[in-house]
Amino acid sequence: MAAPHVLALPFPAQGHVIPLMQLSHRLVENGIEVTFVNTEANHALVLDAMPADGSGRSLDVDGIHLVAVPDGLADGDDRKDLGKLVDGCRGTCRATWRSLWVAKKLGIRAAAFWPGSAAFLDTTLRIPQMIQDGFIDEKGWPKRQETFQFAPGMPPLHTSQLPWDNAGAPEGQPAIFQLVIRNNEAKDLAEVIVCDSFRDAEPGAFKLYPDVMPIGPLLADRQFQRPVGQFLLEDTGCLEWLDAQADRSIVYVAFGSFTVFNPRQFEELALGLELAGRPFLWVVRPDFAAGLSKAWLDEFRDRVGGRGMIVSWCPQQQVHMFHAILAASSCTAYRHRGVLPSTGQVLAHRAVACFVSHCGWNSTLEGMRNAVPFLCWPYFTDQFQNESYICNVWRTGLAVAPGPDGVVAKEELSGKLERVLGDDGIRERVSALRDAACRSIAEGGSSHDNVKKFVDLLKLKE
The missing domain is CATH 3.40.50.2000 (Glycogen Phosphorylase B;)
Structure with missing residues (x-):
């Protein structure tokens, strides 16, 4: 048959x-x-x-x-x-x-x-x-x-x-x-x-x-060997850099495949990451900010040095192997003990502490499955509704607030990052949601x- x-x-x-x-x-x-x-x-x-x-x-x-x-x-x-x-x-x-x-x-x-x-x-x-x-x-x-x-x-x-x-x-x-x-x-x-x-x-x-x-x-x-229809070739070089970082130290910044910033907003985002003073991994697609000065970006790279890494695309998608096969209690225990090897996925990496995201649904699920707190920066369509889930229902993150001119200032980004990273309640709630996701697919x-x-x-x- x-x-x-x-x-x-x-x-x-x-x-x-x-x-x-x-x-x-x-x-x-x-x-x-x-x-x-x-x-x-x-x-x-x-x-x-x-x-x-x-x-x-x-x-x-x-x-x-x-x-x-x-x-x-x-x-x-x-x-x-x-x-x-x-x-x-x-x-x-x-x-x-x-x-x-x-x-x-x-x-x-x-x-x-x-x-x-x-x-x-x-x-x-x-x-x-x-x-x-x-x-x-x-x-x-x-x-x-x-x-x-x-x-x-x-x-x-x-x-x-x-x-x-x-x-x-x-x-x-x-x-x-x-x-x-x-x-x-x-x-x-x-x-x-x-x-x-x-x-x-x-x-x-x-x-x-x-x-x-x-x-x-x-x-x-x-x-995580099967292709899932990515539109951009992943840069896996960031994984070695992540391996050298301390646990829960990295701010991961990625805005999906559609989001586009104007040069001013791009610069405020970069300056906010610099002001925060924390190590970061930032995905900047080639078309992410049309008209941005290459000289400005090169100068920024020089200033942040080894503390920040910028890549064109990276293996964010998917989760640690044990998420798919272990019960929720085991997920928590194994993650805390850190005994399972990295599968080469950024959001599953032990070094990632926070996800600055456009809140697309795929990214929302990926962050959730890996118990990563969010700093929400929605761009269009359903992302505002996903942000509302994260901030108002699940309470697993915070959102940036644009100023009167529509631009998210560097101080706003830096301040909200510190609040997210310092909130133990957010981390507890995102871990509980991760455990619920584990149960659903087990x-x-x-x-x-x-x-x-x-x-x-x-x-x-x-």
Whole structure:
């Protein structure tokens, strides 16, 4: 009998590709064949970021077949402009939408994968109610300026921080809002919605939508050898530098694949790290700050010397091997004793004390799984909601506050870092949340059991 075959279709952004690739590896482990569809631009990035062996880069990765489709944009178009990306993909989306209906008629089954928090999903599904209650108009723009909360235990969110209204230039908002509406309609074609989260992290959100199946935090594999669709080649040279640092001494700074700072904000960030006087590892993508003076950055590097390290991309993703295989009590005991070797992942490294982050959901889960406190610096979409989880619900970090000019000053960054690093309550709470994540993915845990249920569902024959 032929193995079931799944076609995996992620939204064309790094934060969507990685968790769906992680889930794809889990499906392959359970005897399911997977064809993974990236846009042509992202397909090329994924292949270029894979370490090449003697035979070159394969289009078949550990049983996952990699294929590509056009994204509707021209060469040279800015694919970090989310509105433009959504608009360019619209033709492909229409074709996919039609194919879903055809697939339904042919008896081909569909499941929906949500790569963000359950709270983010709840927010999008409640758009009709938000329109009816007068929070937003029918185009998605806020009509009132206030903070709301859908249910106890869910993150409070201000109407100025709605994810579809904070995704780049305002002119791109209509396309993004319509994409959200289409996603809400498409969910009715799916037999099940699976979500990269776990019940103990978001009990209020899962209570609102009990049919959503949490299967996270997702892991590609326990040895961290399987590619997960990174768009940039990782610089592993920082790991030797980390090995030479003291326990819980390093401030890790990374803002994901989309965030872009203007030169002034970049300089304030750098000066804040210098002012804090602590060792730091800072990920600065080549496109992170367009227009920044190279001479200024070189001078900064000289001043911080060996205390700070700047890399273009690093192996943040994934966690220590024991997180996936030990019970929560063992996780805590082994981490404190420090007896397990490093797996080559930055957030799992014993030297990391704090994560200055944009609060993308993948980064939020990675920090959580490694019991790393957060200093939150959200940039767009759902990151403000994730920040609210971290600061207001889980209380595992603090947030920076921009000044009247919209710039986070160096004194603000330095001061908040000291507060996070000196707060024993934050560290205790983030350790407890890490333990809950361990329980969810361990044998008999809720997410572990849900993955098995999902696999069984995919293997059912009509």
